[in-house]
Amino acid sequence: MCQLLRQLRDLSTLPAPKNTTLFQASSQDRNHLEHYWDYFNSDELFRSRGFEIRHGYDGQKEYVILGRTAGPGYIARIYFTHRQHDWALEEGDNPKSLEATEWGFFHEVGNIRFYFDDEPTPRIDMPVTQFFSGNSWPFLAPLVGHYGTANGGNISYLPMPFSRSVLVATTGLPRLFGIEVVKFNQDPGNLHSFDLSLNPSEVQELNRAIDLWNNRGEHPYYPRGDLLSLKRDLTIPPFSSTEITLPGPGVITSLELYLASGMDEKMRMKIFWDDESSPSVEGLIRPLFGTAEGMRRYRSLPLGIRWTGDRNEFYNYFPMPFNSQARILFENGRGDATDMRVEILYHPAPFKANIPRFHAAFKRERLQARGDDGGNYILADLAGSGRYVGCILTMYDLDRSPVDAVDAPHWYFAYLESDMNIWVDGRYALPGTGIEGDFDAGYYYIYTDVPGRNWIFPLSGNTWKDHENWGEATSQYRFYLTNKVEFTNSLRVEVEHGFKGNNLSVTYSSTAFWYQDEPG
Numbered sequence: 001m002c003q004l005l006r007q008l009r010d011l012s013t014l015p016a017p018k019n020t021t022l023f024q025a026s027s028q029d030r031n032h033l034e035h036y037w038d039y040f041n042s043d044e045l046f047r048s049r050g051f052e053i054r055h056g057y058d059g060q061k062e063y064v065i066l067g068r069t070a071g072p073g074y075i076a077r078i079y080f081t082h083r084q085h086d087w088a089l090e091e092g093d094n095p096k097s098l099e100a101t102e103w104g105f106f107h108e109v110g111n112i113r114f115y116f117d118d119e120p121t122p123r124i125d126m127p128v129t130q131f132f133s134g135n136s137w138p139f140l141a142p143l144v145g146h147y148g149t150a151n152g153g154n155i156s157y158l159p160m161p162f163s164r165s166v167l168v169a170t171t172g173l174p175r176l177f178g179i180e181v182v183k184f185n186q187d188p189g190n191l192h193s194f195d196l197s198l199n200p201s202e203v204q205e206l207n208r209a210i211d212l213w214n215n216r217g218e219h220p221y222y223p224r225g226d227l228l229s230l231k232r233d234l235t236i237p238p239f240s241s242t243e244i245t246l247p248g249p250g251v252i253t254s255l256e257l258y259l260a261s262g263m264d265e266k267m268r269m270k271i272f273w274d275d276e277s278s279p280s281v282e283g284l285i286r287p288l289f290g291t292a293e294g295m296r297r298y299r300s301l302p303l304g305i306r307w308t309g310d311r312n313e314f315y316n317y318f319p320m321p322f323n324s325q326a327r328i329l330f331e332n333g334r335g336d337a338t339d340m341r342v343e344i345l346y347h348p349a350p351f352k353a354n355i356p357r358f359h360a361a362f363k364r365e366r367l368q369a370r371g372d373d374g375g376n377y378i379l380a381d382l383a384g385s386g387r388y389v390g391c392i393l394t395m396y397d398l399d400r401s402p403v404d405a406v407d408a409p410h411w412y413f414a415y416l417e418s419d420m421n422i423w424v425d426g427r428y429a430l431p432g433t434g435i436e437g438d439f440d441a442g443y444y445y446i447y448t449d450v451p452g453r454n455w456i457f458p459l460s461g462n463t464w465k466d467h468e469n470w471g472e473a474t475s476q477y478r479f480y481l482t483n484k485v486e487f488t489n490s491l492r493v494e495v496e497h498g499f500k501g502n503n504l505s506v507t508y509s510s511t512a513f514w515y516q517d518e519p520g
Contacts, residue, residue: 001192004074004159005205007482008143009212009221011302012253012319014389015356015515019185020486021424022076025066026178028419028431033373033501035417038433039175046173054169056113057121062169066179068118072191073183074161075168076483079433080128080154080177081147081442082106102148103129104442110172116193117164123195128170132156138198138206142213142458151455151462152442159482160194176442178433180483213458217299217306219345220317222253230344236267236332243329246346248274252320254345255328257285258311259338261295266333267340273322273357279329280516283362287511289314291394291475292362296463298456302390302479303513311341318389318513320358323351356386356515364509367497369402375502376494379420380512385488388514390479393420393435393495394464397471399505402498412467413444413474415504418496425489435495436462439476471507479513 007013029037029049040046043053046063056062066075085100094100099107112131113122126136132154134141141149144156160166168179184191198206212220228250236242246252259267264285271281281288290296290305295312297305302317320326326346332338367377379391395415403414419432432438436445440460447453448465455462464475485491493512498504 001159001161001194001198001202002205004161004482005202005209008157008209010223011220011317011481012222014387014481014484015319015321015358017385017387017486017517021183021185022180022429022483022485023183024178024180024430026431026433027174027176028433030431035419035434035496035499038419040173041175043173056169056171060171062113062171063173064167064169065174065177066166066168066181068165068167069162069181069183071162071164071166071183072187073181074159074482075166075179076157076159076182077178077180078156079179079437079440080106080109080132080174081152081437082109082154082175084443084446085147102146104147104152106132106147106154108172109170109174111170113169113171114160114194115167115169116162123193128154138196140206140210143210145457147442148447149454150440150457151448151453152446153437153440155440157459157482161191163191163193176433176437178437180430182483213301216301216458217304217315219254220301222347224347227253227345227347230342230346232342234330234340234342236330236338236340238332238335238337241329241331243327244342244344246322246326246344248325249323249349249351250321250326250346251349252322252326252344252346253317254343255316255320256343257314258308258341258343259285259314260311263338263340264312264314267338268331268333270329270331271320272327272329274324280357281360283360283511285314287362287392287509288360289316291392291463292364292509292511293394293396293470293473293475294464296475298461298463298477300461300477300479301458301481303477318358321349321352321355322357323355354517354519357518359516360511360513362509362511364507366397366507367502367505369399369498369503369505370501371503372501373496376496377508379493379495379510380491380514382487382491382514382516383489384516386491386514386516388422388480388485388487388491388493388512390477390513391493392475392477392511394473394475394509395506396473397507402500402503412472413465414499415497415506416444416474417499420493420495422485423490423492423494424485424487429485436476439478445474
């Protein structure tokens, strides 16, 4: 448990393989073209999708949302959303009550129960509103959040290990959910199933993770203390380039670029690891750190853009290992000179015959409406072995014809009904639950731009939501820590584009981040 908690603040383990298999149990409906049917509204529908309803240890009805799963492994992420607080109200609902505005009537799901190691009674049996409140030990904010604090989602990133097995159930009918489970392919040894009573070392690691998550944008913890620093003030002439070279072997732990407002336009960065002839990281500055289509500042744990008072700071805290050298090339495509400050932290590291190289790839595509589920947006299509660690995804320039055809003039961002789905080594590993659900939120980012609410979080967030300009634009990000997606042969990330099949024409752009195992 200590090691899992440490991974919530120690990014140094991201490049290395762990020999794990990741999968998600979710409410996704694979039987209909209507993507908005990724939820349950009856016991019959729950059963029809292969989920079990049974009687629990105390005779109460239980909805089994994660069937018995053999260990060893751990639950890495739990996501629910339930009902929207101010729409499609049922008799007796008060849309202005705390039950609505803070919870989206989530109390209807009853208790959540975790059965470990085939024990007859659950080790955890508490109301979902207690579990996701953020103040119930050890499920504490910001590792845990609920509808009012998590932009419409109910989310937990507290890792929950299990040695022999785990089963998760609720006592009320859930609507939408996803549970990500990481299974060890080999026994890691000394893995104890989750217990509410953390030992002193675990408490210390939990508190340290909470502190970093509350201060995201600060340089994460790294286990090595021999960090070297490089700082350069560059003036890059018009239509020219300059580069910085670091000797290896080493690991970059922090890359920060400082540019005056607007000076990132037409400024490109390329990173070559060792003797590469083609860069592993390439693109305009902004999409490599945030949203390509406009300046959208945010602060996540591994990546972000923040305003320092006179300049934008673009930061990347993903660890980036290399052997012989790292070459970072900056190209100025502007007609005037560009001033840039570069600050890098790195540390020496042992030579590795096979090295996991950090990659970032941007793409943009106009997707055309069609009547089926084909033609998904391919966010990533990777061969070989590696670890997928996140993405930035933006959608805009929507053709509203299919929306207007169903007489829904105020239905904005209908493409968010789509799912983001991930295949690992040909296996359908992570079935999505709606795009905003796949980014930890709910109901089209219900509280974005609402005063007093949050929509920027350590591992996920919504940086742009505008239905009046750019043809209904949204931009969102999500990164993976304890649930990084390991692949040995291939990885494919697809995003749908419609509410009934892929029936919407819309422009998607994205940046994918991953580590690829390559010869040193």
